[in-house]
Amino acid sequence: MNIEKIHYRIEAQSLNAHLFHITCTVLRPAATGQKFSLPAWLPGSYMIRNFAKHVIEFSAESEGCPVAVSRTDKNTWFCAPCEGVLKVYYTVYAHELCVRGAWLDKQRAFFNASCVFMQVAGQADEACAVTLVAPDDPECGNWRVATSLSRHSQTNNSAPLYGFGDYRADNYAELIDHPVEMSAFTLVSFEVAGVPHDLVISGRQRANLQRLQRDIQTVCEGHVALFGELPEMERYVFLVLAVDDAYGGLEHRNSCALICKHGDLMPDDHAAPDKDYQRFLGLCSHEYFHLWHVKRIKPTAFIQPDLSKEVYTRQLWVFEGITAYYDDLNLLRTGLISLKDYLGLLAQTITRHYQMPGRTHQSLADSSFEAWTKLYLKSENTPNATISYYLKGALLAFALDMRLRRDTQGKVSLDTLMQASWKSYGKTGEGVPEEGFEKLAATLSGIKLEDFFQTYLYGKKELPLADLFADLAIQCQFRPAHSLNDKGGLLTEDTVSKQASPYASLGIRLKPNKKQVVIATVFTGEAAQQAGLAAGDHIIALDAWKVNALNLDKRLKSYQPGDVLSVHFFRRNELLHVQLTLQAPSADICLLTLETAATAACLSRLNTWREKLITA
Known part of the structure; x- marks a missing residue:
């Protein structure tokens, strides 16, 4: 029977205090002293989170005798040399209600292993066992375990399906890639x-x-x-x-x-999915696509990443942008949503991208590279300075798909490129080098794509969306926003009849608030910035009329671009006043329309794209 050299035991120390207690047993600690560390980030979320900040206590012993412990950096503990088996004990605070952290109370327990299981330095490739202990509380008596972590088959405490007990992983990287849910x-x-x-x-x-x-x-x-x-x-x-x-x-x-x-x-x-359900299905589709694309097809930099610091790549647009392209497209192709619903979602993606002035300042490649400090560390100026590699990445994926289909007469598409990527990288375990995806696209299609990527990936030029959609019998047009919450969508005869007139723009984005008008972002060069308003300002009146989140749109519709407003607002509890000249809103709202008199060739391309997979 194989005996793992590392064993973790996790149990609830206090449900009400949200504390996990973890024991890590190392059969063969390093002779010169053993280091333990928690990751600073976890794969899939490119932000330094410093999970070690939630560790409250840490101690060690060997053969019943205390072992001296010292801290070497923010993430690492050092245990002095010892002769026998080393055991370390520590407590982790778990009260972060999100998909990236850990949670513990009387209703449920959840953790990403990156938050609770320390890496044993020098032994990351060793197999490890994990014991999940049921809470000793009658209110948790009906709890079960859900995880994709393998159940151990060679211990006396092997976990049954959905049960507490022993699990195992082949190495530390595998261990931290299987979150655990424990609840009813x-x-x-x-x-x-x-x-x-x-x-x-x-x-x-x-x-x-x-x-x-x-x-x-x-x-x-x-x-x-x-x-x-x-x-x-x-x-x-x-x-x-x-x-x-x-x-x-x-x-x-x-x-x-x-x-x-x-x-x-x-x-x-039996009803067609509403917007909320469409969004949930799109989320499921997005994360399931990652099963291939980023969990197995991954950048070279992510093959054995250093989890103590940032790891950089300019390929996040490949792994998140292409995934974002396929998440809703898969719903269309499988018949879960209609073509009209899909085009409405796609138009909203385009709108969100065009409502980021940062698209003229940051390239898609740089957006990927700077994710650690910009996309995941947002500020009030983020829309003015950056783009999202999810949004533009999805649009570049669409553009690449259309380019491949057009220039190969339908023989090659993004579908075949993904299949080739799976065979070349996913199944072999080889990392995708920087520019590797671009070179694979050129090799597979026989097309010279250097100018395409230089212009739209490394440059900041707008994608030729109108021309690309025209090849699919779809008209793409832009108009000014008709309200603060205008998201764009599919343009039909019914929606044309309901079109409102463009409103005069303040040039701001509001914080989510059902009552107050609090500025989240002031857009570069627009009315609010020119008047001196700033993020965080709480607007209370326009021309001496009280405004709130519910009536602001209606109040603005009574004005025209060029009108001068008196704006009263609070800034750090100080009442201030400025004069503001309203501007016409930018034409950044995307509307997609199905052509009624399309050519047979365009309709054929549309049907092939929406219904059929081109296989390699």
Whole structure:
């Protein structure tokens, strides 16, 4: 029987105080002293989080005798040399309600292993065992365990399916890529390509489980059809937390952690998906696509990343932007949403990108490289200075797809490029070098793409969206916003009749607030900035009329561009006043329209793109 040289035991020290207690046993500690450290970040989320800040106590012993411990840096503890087995004990505070952290109370426990399991220096490649201990509290008596971590088969405490007990991982990298949910969760199971899949839902909810199971299974099957196979794995797990108001996800090797609103999980049995349910299905689609793309096809820099500091690549647009392109496209291709619904979602993506003045200041490649300090560390000036590699990355993926299809007469597409990437990198475990994806696209298609990437990836020129959509019998146009919440979408005869007149713009973005008008961003060169307003200002009156988040749009519609307003606002509790000259809003709202008199060739390209996968 194989005995792992490293063993972790995690249990609830205090449910009410949100404290996990962890014991790490090392059979063969380093002779010169053993270091332990927690990661500063976790794969899939490119921000320094310093998980060690949640460690409260740390001690060590060997053969019943205390071992001296010292701190060497913010993430690392050093245990003095010892003769026998080394045991370390530490406590972790777990009260971060998100997909990237750890949580513990009487309702549920959840953790990313990066938050709780320390790496044993010099032994990252060693197999390890993990014991999950059930809370000693009668209120948790109906808790189960959901994780894609492998159950141990060679101990006396082997965990049953969905049970507490012993699990294992082949190395530290594998250990921290399997989050764990422990609660009285709702469970739905199904198979995709012969592999068990679990949909695990925690939190108070009244989910339509039958509809969810059917639709998520369809989502998974769509991506399997694209790549041609599932990666080798025991099972896949969707870990979903339903809360009052949140949204997000994080991919893992054989699972994903998702957070959504209660209402996102309540679709009607037979009705078309509403906007909330579309968004949830898109989130599931996005994270499941990562099963291939970023968890196995990954940049060279992420093959063995140093989790103590930032790791840089200019390829995040490849791994997040292309994934963002395929998440909703997969819903269209599998019939979960209509073409009109898809075009509405795509138009909103374009609108969000065009509403970022930073698109003239930052390239897509630089957006990827600077994710650590800009995209994940947002400020009030972020929209003015940066772009999102999710948004422009998805649009560049669309542009590349259309370019490949057009210049190869439909023989090569982004579909075939993804399949080739899976064979060249995903199945071999070889990392994608910088510019490797671009070179693979050129090699596979036989097209010279240097100018394309230099212009739109490394440069800041706008993508030729109107021309690209025209080839698909879709008209792409832009107009000024008609309200502060105008997101764009599909233009139909019905929506044309409901079009409002453009409003005079303050040139601001508001903080989410149902009552107060508080500025989140002042856009470069626009009315508010020229008048001297700033992020954080609380506007209370326009021309001596009280305004709030509910009536601001209506008040602005009574003015025209060029009108001068008297604006009263609070800044750091001081009442101030400025004169502001309203401007016409920029034409940054995207509307997509299906052409009614399209050519047969355009309709053929549209149908091929929306319905068929071009296989390699």
